[in-house]
Amino acid sequence: MREVRAQPARLLVADDNRVNRLLLSRSLELQGHTVAMAENGRVALEMLQKGGFDLVLLDMEMPEMTGFEVLEQLAADPKLRDLPVIVTSSLEGIDHIVRCIELGAEDYLPKPVNPVLLKARLNASLEKKRLRDQQKDMVRRFATTAVAADLDASGFALGGKRVHATVMFSDIRGFTSLAESQPPEETIELLNTYYTLMFDAISGQGGVVNQMVGDGLMAIFGAPLPLADSATAAVNAAREMIEMVQLLGVERLSQGKPEIRIGIGIATGDMIAGYTGTQDRATYTCVGDTVNLAARLEAHTKVAGETILMDGATRAALGEKAAVTALGPVEIRGKAGPVEVFAAKAN
Amino acid sequence: MADLIDAATFKALQETAGADFVGELVSAFLEEAPGMLKDLSSAYAAGEADKFKRAAHSLKSNGLTFGAMSLAAMAKDLELTGLDGVKARGGDPVAAITAEVERASDALKGLVRA
Structure with missing residues (x-):
């Protein structure tokens, strides 16, 4: 035996x-x-x-x-x-x-x-x-704790449901040239540090990072678990992320390395959230106009020379007193008319 | 006396759990058995079928553990027949199983001392 x-x-x-x-x-x-x-x-x-x-x-x-x-x-x-x-x-x-x-x-x-x-x-x-x-x-x-809990509670099924949520896209400016200027090991180490800081800022505000591609990430606030004020949570997370990156930059400068900068785009609205992919390999994500808009706004941070950009719906949800600058209407690819864009500064 | 306890079962128990431990286990049974009999007897008197079944079930289970086969068989019969069936049969099943528990207990005491 x-x-x-x-x-x-x-x-x-x-x-x-x-x-x-x-x-x-x-x-x-x-x-x-x-x-x-x-x-x-x-x-x-x-x-x-x-x-x-x-x-x-x-x-x-x-x-x-x-x-x-x-x-x-x-x-x-x-x-x-x-x-x-x-x-x-x-x-x-x-x-x-x-x-x-x-x-x-x-x-x-x-x-x-x-x-x-x-x-x-x-x-x-x-x-x-x-x-x-x-x-x-x-x-x-x-996955993330929230997605794991959702999977645990309701099981896995492809397909989604309509949710009201806030989406955030973020990436590192000039990452390609940064990656070329240093050994790959250092780049991986930088990415790991960067992601650790970003995840912490995002999940601290109740958000969920659902995609990481190279130096970019996508986060959802308000799905799979609803958030009372997803827009404020996302903007707070964005401000924390900028602060973290600035701290990381100070540390890097002291080591004789170039600092890094990020750009963040945020949009709020209805979207379809759920599991997409195949039965064997799937990911929790959100799709819809709001998601595309957030991605475009992130790209537009370079043009506008801003770090955090948001759409009108996110701006409106923040309330009157929020420290936000209106940039006026901006032509966004994929949108029929110009979109009102607002910029937020780090704390 | 030897017939009361199946020697092979008892020996296997001593080999797997340790002879000293089986001594403790027999002591535990000797302490618990009066309570089980009391439950059985009061359930019989009060007509509490579930409690009667549970007490019979416990005695059966312990009988099987120690190799007290006739005790186990008697208790299993009470468990399966149920209170109504047992009453319908007449006689004094509680006195009968109480006597069987005493016989098995004495035999177990003897085996532990041996």
Whole structure:
């Protein structure tokens, strides 16, 4: 038999029968795991809600709250939905087993639990959990927390919904010549620092970076999660980004390197937000006129010699007192008529 | 006495969990058994079918763990037959299983001391 020793895990044994509880815990401890015990379903659920468990071994027939009820509660809790549950029961009848599996139990072990079977099933469940956690971690790394949470809650489906949101485009001025003037390693390092600072400013205001292309990025404020005032959040984030880039510039100058400058375009309005791509590879994004306008405004920062440009809808949402300069109507490619453009300064 | 506890089951339990631990486990059973019997008896008297079934289920489960096969079989019969069926059959099932628990307990004490 293959000896697989799983990584030590933190397990909860829920059983109202003390002999069963002690014996099962003993078997698990002998396998190197850390075990906590609960004498009924209610106590088990409370302990699980506090977190920190990798897996629960759940008896079905328990006073106060049965194993079935615990399974239902776990399935309804987004934080505990994926916690593997191995049902240990000596309930008579196949219908009980079927019900447990339907309620989301990972596996079913009849009591008295055979230690060899227990070890094999447990290790398989823990391994599956490890892979699931790894997958979730990947989603988090390559999407954003908000998109990962949206995926987690509603699952993945191509297609979008109409949302009112604010879109931001930003890129580094003269990046190509900058990249040519230094070794590629330095460019990557600069980009990593730059993105870290930009992500921080954007997510700090509730925005989501959904695209990074070279030195450019696109961020959405107000989707997938609604924001009370997406325009103000985006402009605040833009100001922070400019400040960060200025600080980065000071540091670079002290190292004898050229500083960097960025341009930011912001537009607010209705757009379609959702997953686009194929079933295998998709990205969360927004499409529509508002998105195009934000991209054009970002390009126009070079022409206007400004760092932050926004459209009329964003300007209007900021309120009367906002420190913003009207630049007047500007011809924007793809727009039938001239567009009113406004510039904001960094703080 | 030996017939009361299945030797192979008990030996396997000692080998996997450790003989000392099985001693503790038997002590736990000796402490818990009166409570289970009390639950069974009061559920029987009060006509609480669920509680009756749960108590029988617990006794069955522990009987199986230690290899107390006749106790397990008796408890399984009560669990499956249910309170109404058990009452319809007549006799004194609570007294019968109480006596069986005592016999199994004595046998287990003997095995642990051995």
